[in-house]
Amino acid sequence: YLAWTAAARRRQSRCYLLDYVCHKPSDDRKVSTEAAGAVIERSKRLGLPEYRFLLRVIVRSGIGEETYAPRNVLDGREGEPTHGDSLGEMEDFFGDSIAELFARTGFGPRDVDVLVVNASMFSPDPSLASMIVHRYGMREDVAAYSLAGMGCSAGLISLDLARNTLATRPRALALVVSTESIAPNWYTGTDKSMMLANCLFRCGGAAVLVTNDPVLRGRAKMELGCLVRANIAANDDAHACALQREDDDGTVGISLSKALPKAAVRAFAANLRRLAPHILPITELARFAAQLLITKKLLRRRATAATATKHTGGDGPRINFKTGVDHFCLHPGGTAVIEAVKRSLGLDDDDVEPARMTLHRWGNTSASSLWYVLSYMEAKGRLRRGDKVLMVTFGSGFKCNSCVWEVTGDMADKGAWADCIDAYPPENTANPYMEKYSWINDVDGDSLII
Numbered sequence: 001y002l003a004w005t006a007a008a009r010r011r012q013s014r015c016y017l018l019d020y021v022c023h024k025p026s027d028d029r030k031v032s033t034e035a036a037g038a039v040i041e042r043s044k045r046l047g048l049p050e051y052r053f054l055l056r057v058i059v060r061s062g063i064g065e066e067t068y069a070p071r072n073v074l075d076g077r078e079g080e081p082t083h084g085d086s087l088g089e090m091e092d093f094f095g096d097s098i099a100e101l102f103a104r105t106g107f108g109p110r111d112v113d114v115l116v117v118n119a120s121m122f123s124p125d126p127s128l129a130s131m132i133v134h135r136y137g138m139r140e141d142v143a144a145y146s147l148a149g150m151g152c153s154a155g156l157i158s159l160d161l162a163r164n165t166l167a168t169r170p171r172a173l174a175l176v177v178s179t180e181s182i183a184p185n186w187y188t189g190t191d192k193s194m195m196l197a198n199c200l201f202r203c204g205g206a207a208v209l210v211t212n213d214p215v216l217r218g219r220a221k222m223e224l225g226c227l228v229r230a231n232i233a234a235n236d237d238a239h240a241c242a243l244q245r246e247d248d249d250g251t252v253g254i255s256l257s258k259a260l261p262k263a264a265v266r267a268f269a270a271n272l273r274r275l276a277p278h279i280l281p282i283t284e285l286a287r288f289a290a291q292l293l294i295t296k297k298l299l300r301r302r303a304t305a306a307t308a309t310k311h312t313g314g315d316g317p318r319i320n321f322k323t324g325v326d327h328f329c330l331h332p333g334g335t336a337v338i339e340a341v342k343r344s345l346g347l348d349d350d351d352v353e354p355a356r357m358t359l360h361r362w363g364n365t366s367a368s369s370l371w372y373v374l375s376y377m378e379a380k381g382r383l384r385r386g387d388k389v390l391m392v393t394f395g396s397g398f399k400c401n402s403c404v405w406e407v408t409g410d411m412a413d414k415g416a417w418a419d420c421i422d423a424y425p426p427e428n429t430a431n432p433y434m435e436k437y438s439w440i441n442d443v444d445g446d447s448l449i450i
């Protein structure tokens, strides 16, 4: 009986990805250079230093011409969003992507046993989960959860919650919905660390269907391996590096400090320490341990503390994650974040191409970003049966959540990338802002009237 119970429990704790759909808003919501220029031009609080900052950041951001903004921002009402604007942004996504997911998989709303929704910056009552239950007429016994305030890494927190909830029910289906609310959160002040968020965050969302039903394993695209969460919020700097706050004039926004990439690396290290033993071959772990031992011995022999400090830097022994992972699905938080992770893991340009291209095409769509990155890999035909995919997400807290999937089925859908994947990676990812606005750098003085 005990063996039977243990086997049943193991079966129930499996988690298979049946399919996922990334939201593609309508073309009239695209943020072209002209659209972004119009938002900046009508903001009367900005002066020459702010224009110069925006120009530099937008040019260097790695973001292209086709990301999406909410309607109120494009309509010139970014400073006065209504509750309806926030609901409308969510409804657009729910109506489009969840319906498509049901249509593609053949499952219906009443098949869903568990529903987990995450959006960090919008938490209406009734909840976003209830909005979906209402819109799609889900069963009254559906276990529905809405997560708010958990930042860009919440996609994997939702997945963790879905898997844990599935583990308590045999043969169940979970719908995981990850998005972010941009409409009510456009920052209209002049604090640079808060203006940065306007440059990076764009509309997007993903709907994901997972199950623990072993009968459906043959239909699944991937199977979830281990999922590890690290939260370094106990550290003051890490806690403050992505923060909703008021600026000196009382305008609320999300502040992204310059310390964020460093916090991301720190949270990443905390996460990888626990993840590595689960995903790497014993030979790689042994090699790393031996190198670490030798390095420590060498350091001990060195006489001065100064020399020791020098040699404990980035040149120390490094784990080769490619011994256990084939693809790196990294949160496209910004160029600096992608570069920091690339350096820490010793990755090459090919490994970070999916994250960079996602940033270019969709911007930072917060918690849903990682699904666009996965979709890029799938659309490019990179994912083969048996391949291991490492997903790494970062978010306010500060948190780093990661997981490993094994590809178990055919992955050849083009998804949201269908109409543009052949154009990626483009020869040149530069956007035309410098061409159009470089004259701002030639203007003398501190003020400018446009």
Ligand SMILES: CC(C)(COP(=O)(O)OP(=O)(O)OC[C@H]1O[C@@H](n2cnc3c(N)ncnc32)[C@H](O)[C@@H]1OP(=O)(O)O)[C@@H](O)C(=O)NCCC(=O)NCCSC(=O)CC(=O)O
Residues within 6 Å of the ligand: 056, 057, 060, 061, 062, 150, 151, 152, 153, 192, 193, 194, 196, 200, 242, 256, 257, 258, 259, 260, 261, 332, 333, 334, 335, 336, 337, 364, 366, 394, 395, 396
């Ligand atoms: C913004 C950048 C594209 C700029 O790239 P550059 O190569 O030009 O870098 P740079 O460091 O020289 O910055 C250019 C100018 O911007 C200023 N600058 C840079 N970062 C700043 C910040 N956080 N706050 C205020 N100013 C900042 C610099 O001082 C400099 O100004 P000057 O020339 O005057 O000195 C990059 O720094 C970047 O990708 N940063 C990380 C973005 C980020 O935080 N992403 C995470 C999003 S949050 C997320 O995804 C998770 C979550 O929130 O949950």
